[in-house]
Amino acid sequence: MLLSLLYLLAIALTIPALLFVTQCIGAAFSRQHSEAENEQQQNYNLKIIIPAHNEAACLDATLSSLIPQLKSATDIVLVADNCADETADIARAAGCTVLERQHDTERGKGYALAHALAHLADQPPQLVIFVDADCQVQPHSIERLAQASIKLQRPIQGQYLIQAPPNSAISAKISEFAILVKNRVRPLGQNLLKAPVPLVGSGMAFLWDDIAKVSLASGEIVEDMKLGIEFACKGKGAYYLDSALVTSTLPTQAAALKTQRERWEHGHLGLIQRYGLPLLKSTFQQRQLSIALFTLDLIIPPLSLLIAITLLILIIQFLGIFFTQNLMPFFIVVTVFCLLCGSVILSWWKFARHVLSAAEIIHAPLYAVSKLLIYTGFIKKRQTSWIRTERDDNTSNSDTSTNADKDNSNT
Numbered sequence: 001m002l003l004s005l006l007y008l009l010a011i012a013l014t015i016p017a018l019l020f021v022t023q024c025i026g027a028a029f030s031r032q033h034s035e036a037e038n039e040q041q042q043n044y045n046l047k048i049i050i051p052a053h054n055e056a057a058c059l060d061a062t063l064s065s066l067i068p069q070l071k072s073a074t075d076i077v078l079v080a081d082n083c084a085d086e087t088a089d090i091a092r093a094a095g096c097t098v099l100e101r102q103h104d105t106e107r108g109k110g111y112a113l114a115h116a117l118a119h120l121a122d123q124p125p126q127l128v129i130f131v132d133a134d135c136q137v138q139p140h141s142i143e144r145l146a147q148a149s150i151k152l153q154r155p156i157q158g159q160y161l162i163q164a165p166p167n168s169a170i171s172a173k174i175s176e177f178a179i180l181v182k183n184r185v186r187p188l189g190q191n192l193l194k195a196p197v198p199l200v201g202s203g204m205a206f207l208w209d210d211i212a213k214v215s216l217a218s219g220e221i222v223e224d225m226k227l228g229i230e231f232a233c234k235g236k237g238a239y240y241l242d243s244a245l246v247t248s249t250l251p252t253q254a255a256a257l258k259t260q261r262e263r264w265e266h267g268h269l270g271l272i273q274r275y276g277l278p279l280l281k282s283t284f285q286q287r288q289l290s291i292a293l294f295t296l297d298l299i300i301p302p303l304s305l306l307i308a309i310t311l312l313i314l315i316i317q318f319l320g321i322f323f324t325q326n327l328m329p330f331f332i333v334v335t336v337f338c339l340l341c342g343s344v345i346l347s348w349w350k351f352a353r354h355v356l357s358a359a360e361i362i363h364a365p366l367y368a369v370s371k372l373l374i375y376t377g378f379i380k381k382r383q384t385s386w387i388r389t390e391r392d393d394n395t396s397n398s399d400t401s402t403n404a405d406k407d408n409s410n411t
Helices: 002-028 059-069 086-093 110-121 143-153 170-192 225-233 254-286 287-300 303-324 328-351 364-370 372-380
Strands: 046-052 076-081 095-101 127-130 156-163 204-207 239-249
Touching: 002 170, 002 287, 002 303, 046 059, 046 086, 046 110, 046 143, 059 086, 059 143, 059 287, 076 110, 086 095, 086 127, 095 110, 110 127, 127 143, 143 156, 143 204, 156 170, 170 225, 170 239, 170 287, 170 303, 225 287, 225 372, 239 328, 254 287, 303 328
Parallel strands: 046 076, 046 127, 076 095, 156 239
Antiparallel strands: 127 204, 156 204
């Protein structure tokens, strides 16, 4: 009986861990070329939707990165959601279409997006692209997102990176690396496997006929990931486009960074808790490999928790040797642990040496240990709603309450 349980633990760990390893290896050796790209520029009837709450400090930079990529600034629909600053005025001055929304209880990104879609419903565009108000959209990214969505007839997730400010602490750099693994490395691997990728909050393109059929009006803390699940279950899972780059910046204050990490982690773990088993059931019923890979990708826990779980199971397997006299489950978990560590190092070498030096990445295990309190907090007092992440006023990219449900459950 004990031996069977040890094997069960080893298998339960091995399946999602091997997908993580496969994603990392596949991404490292991929050519990073998208089958959805088309060099010929085309005319699309599109709208950019920006949900914003008190974004006066960073909105100019965001609009400056977007407007040159559009036919007109009026193609930007900014929802000033429960704002108490000059967000709406700045957007109007730039020529954007501005919607102002106030509500005492219905607050958050989902409600703001739903408000914009309702406004566009009378004269709907061909497609819409969601961009958070604290992001920089790199040149040509909007055109590439539009091309890919039209060609593949499905949602498109661009490369969305959240970067540490200059001269940040090592913990912030490690967080940036972990986000890069989750938002770039693993989606590249999913593309190679022909499987849907999760939606991660900004730089997302949707055909109008698709997005108009879903409900966005909620205060869901991980609304973007939930939306990705809904599309995947409908057979229209998102495709990852590496050439469309959108960037944002991590908070500079330690307390704000901790709050943001906690929100991301709790949101991801809560989603696994609510949708993991139903998705697995749906996977067995549909018998589609792509949905199975998407489900496995979803239930892979944040990286530091994955490593911690692996170490815990490794200890259990080691102790089990004394009771079962069987080494095989232990060796299975040792192999999985080595593969996980190797794939993380490979991802750092290929994609993130500019983020972390070799000396700095050695601190990663200590950082992972520091995250255990966040997971304890999930059990004791889980975050279930958005909380505005405070940043310095002079930070060019600030987090917002309407953007506070960004799903980047990273480390």
